[in-house]
Amino acid sequence: MGVLEIIRKAIEIGQPDGEITFDELDQLCGKNIAAEDIEDIFFALSEAGIRLVEERG
Structure with a gap:
């Protein structure tokens, strides 16, 4: 899977x-x-307002 596909998903x-x-x-x-x-990937997630977390909650 390419980077753009990973970012999209x-x-x-x-x-x-x-x-x-x-x-x-x-x-x-x-x-x-x-x-x-x-x-x-980290940059794209940040731009989309998505945080990277250990676990949901």
């Missing part, structure tokens, strides 16, 4: 309550992702 997951968990993001990204791609 992460935003879909996070939009209802404004957060996505580390585990959810890890499942989307997989193991073979470059550091600059992770930075792009």
Whole structure:
């Protein structure tokens, strides 16, 4: 899955309550992702108003 697809899906997951968990993001990204791609994902989530959290609640 490409970075843009990961971002799109992460935003879909996070939009209802404004957060996505580390585990959810890890499942989307997989193991073979470059550091600059992770930075792009974090930036896009921040721009969309989505926080990265340990667990929902």
